[in-house]
Amino acid sequence: VDEQEKISAAEALDRAGWVLRRADLLVQAAKERSLKPVGLSTAQYSLLMHVHVYPGLNGAELGRLMGVTTQAVALLAGKLQANGLLERRAHPRHRNIQEFALTQEGQQVLETAYTGVGGVEDRLRAALGPKDTARLRELLGTVIAEFSTP
Amino acid sequence: VDEQEKISAAEALDRAGWVLRRADLLVQAAKERSLKPVGLSTAQYSLLMHVHVYPGLNGAELGRLMGVTTQAVALLAGKLQANGLLERRAHPRHRNIQEFALTQEGQQVLETAYTGVGGVEDRLRAALGPKDTARLRELLGTVIAEFSTP
DNA sequence: TAAGATTGATTGTTCAATCTTA
DNA sequence: TAAGATTGAACAATCAATCTTA
Numbered sequence: 001v002d003e004q005e006k007i008s009a010a011e012a013l014d015r016a017g018w019v020l021r022r023a024d025l026l027v028q029a030a031k032e033r034s035l036k037p038v039g040l041s042t043a044q045y046s047l048l049m050h051v052h053v054y055p056g057l058n059g060a061e062l063g064r065l066m067g068v069t070t071q072a073v074a075l076l077a078g079k080l081q082a083n084g085l086l087e088r089r090a091h092p093r094h095r096n097i098q099e100f101a102l103t104q105e106g107q108q109v110l111e112t113a114y115t116g117v118g119g120v121e122d123r124l125r126a127a128l129g130p131k132d133t134a135r136l137r138e139l140l141g142t143v144i145a146e147f148s149t150p
Numbered sequence: 151v152d153e154q155e156k157i158s159a160a161e162a163l164d165r166a167g168w169v170l171r172r173a174d175l176l177v178q179a180a181k182e183r184s185l186k187p188v189g190l191s192t193a194q195y196s197l198l199m200h201v202h203v204y205p206g207l208n209g210a211e212l213g214r215l216m217g218v219t220t221q222a223v224a225l226l227a228g229k230l231q232a233n234g235l236l237e238r239r240a241h242p243r244h245r246n247i248q249e250f251a252l253t254q255e256g257q258q259v260l261e262t263a264y265t266g267v268g269g270v271e272d273r274l275r276a277a278l279g280p281k282d283t284a285r286l287r288e289l290l291g292t293v294i295a296e297f298s299t300p
Numbered sequence: 301t302a303a304g305a306t307t308g309a310t311t312g313t314t315c316a317a318t319c320t321t322a
Numbered sequence: 323t324a325a326g327a328t329t330g331a332a333c334a335a336t337c338a339a340t341c342t343t344a
Contacts, residue, residue, distance in 0.1 A: 006261075007199075007202060007260065007261060007264050009202065009203040009204075012199060012202070012203055012264070013199065013200070013203050014287070015271045016271065016274050016275065016278075016283050016286055016287050016290075017177050017181065017267075017270060017271050017274060019286075019287050019290045019291065019294070020170070020173060020174050020177055020286075020290060021174055021177075021178065022217065022290075022294055023170060023174075023290040023293045023294050023297075024170050024171055024173075024174035025217035026217070026293070026294060026297035026298065027167050027170060027171075027293065027297055028171065029217070029297075029300075030297055030300070031167065033300065041311095041312085043312075043313095049157075049162060049163065050163070052157060052159065052162070053159045053162055053163050054159075058325095058326070058327090059326075059327070060325075060326055060327085061326095067172065067175040067176070067179070068313075068314090069313075069314060069315085070326070070327070070328090071313075071314070071315090071327090071328080071329090072312075072313055072314075074327070074328070075312075075313080076312090093322090094321070094322065094325095094326085095320085095321065095322090096319095096320050096321045096322080096325085096326060096327065097321085097322095097325085097326060097327080098326085098327080110157065111156075111157060114157050114162070117167075120167060121165045121166065121167050123296065123297075124166050124167060124293060124296070124297075125166065127292055127293065127295075127296035128166075128289065128292055128293070132289055132292070133166050135285070135289065136166055136169075136170075136286070136289045136290075136293075137164070137166050137169050139278065139282055139285065139286045139289070140166075140169045140170060140172075140173040140286075141169065142277055142278055142282070143173045143176070143177065143274060143277065143278070143286075144169070144172055144173050144176060145277075146273065146274065146277035147173075147176035147177055147179075147180055147273075147274075148176065150179075150180070150183065191334090193334080193335090208303095208304070208305090209304075209305070210303075210304055210305080211304095218335075218336090219335070219336065219337085220304070220305070220306090221305090221306080221307090221335075221336070221337090222334075222335050222336075224305070224306075225334075225335075226334090243344090244303095244304085244343070244344065245342085245343065245344085246303085246304060246305065246341095246342050246343040246344080247303085247304060247305080247343085247344095248304085248305075301344100302343100302344090303342100303343090303344090304341105304342085304343085304344105305340100305341080305342075305343100306339100306340080306341075306342095307338100307339085307340075307341095308337105308338090308339085308340100309336105309337085309338085309339105310335105310336080310337080310338100311334100311335085311336075311337095312333105312334085312335080312336095313332105313333080313334080313335095314331105314332085314333075314334095315330105315331085315332080315333095316329100316330090316331085316332100317328100317329085317330090317331105318327100318328080318329075318330105319326105319327080319328075319329095320325100320326085320327075320328095321324100321325090321326085321327100322323100322324090322325090322326105
């Protein structure tokens with residue numbers, strides 16, 4: 001084996017991790033455009049959606065699910081709360097812990113946003129077809145399972 | 151059809167775009183850990199790799215390939231240049247344009263980093279198997295093609 | 301005009317450290 | 323002790339605007 005072997009320019013950026021990155025960046029950018037009229041960033045939309053799907057979680061738990069830090073969640077939540085989309089309540093049994101919940105307006109904004117972002121999901125599904133979309137989710141699920149434990 | 155239909159908590163975060171996002175975040179985090187000993191951020195690694203694969207491109211072109219702005223490339227390049235990993239040269243025919251190139255040290259650092267990140271790629275390939283890895287790349291390629299044109 | 305580079309202001313995020321509570 | 327929340331400093335990236343060059 002040649003110790004001097006160079007990085008193959010043709011192959012380096014075609015490995016699965018890089019392709020995964022490029023695909024996510026493009027889809028994320030499309031979501032961002034669809035959220036612009038609603039006035040939400042993708043991060044804000046992500047937090048609203050996670051609160052909707054996992055009601056009653058605290059900031060640290062939401063951060064772990066979303067792949068960001070507790071501080072980022074607190075900052076996001078602060079703005080969403082100031083805009084009246086989110087509520088923070090003291091946890092009934094732990095005075096130091098906060099539970100998150102959507103306000104009525106937060107629900108409505110999320111639903112509007114969901115409709116817009118749904119267009120991006122639909123476009124993805126249309127490009128792949130239902131069968132390959134399911135296959136992609138399955139394969140990515142394996143990736144998630146593998147890398148969920150560092 | 152029920153107009154009041156709510157966002158399905160069970161399905162919303164399972165659509166392909168969300169799964170894609172979570173998978174990318176996890177793989178990216180794994181890459182970040184593998185780059186820590188080398189002293190590179192994933193963004194810096196990405197720039198070095200792109201300069202290696204596409205030598206002679208200018209900042210704007212690299213930014214488009216990497217999915218970031220020209221300014222972000224300039225900031226990254228400034229630091230890599232200060233660390234002696236990257237060179238910026240005036241374009242031979244356009245005085246206002248800069249070409250990027252790796253220094254000898256940049257080459258070496260990139261190769262070390264490539265070996266470390268290769269472990270992450272290998273782990274991904276091991277989790278999926280060669281056949282499904284190829285299938286994943288293929289499916290993501292379709293996604294990239296679809297969303298490359300906004 | 302058009303494309304690239306650069307600068308300044310703003311936002312979003314992380315890291316590090318501290319405080320609170322069970 | 324451990325887990326969550328909060329604060330302040332540092333960093334990264336964006337947007338907006340300006341400058342340069344062909």
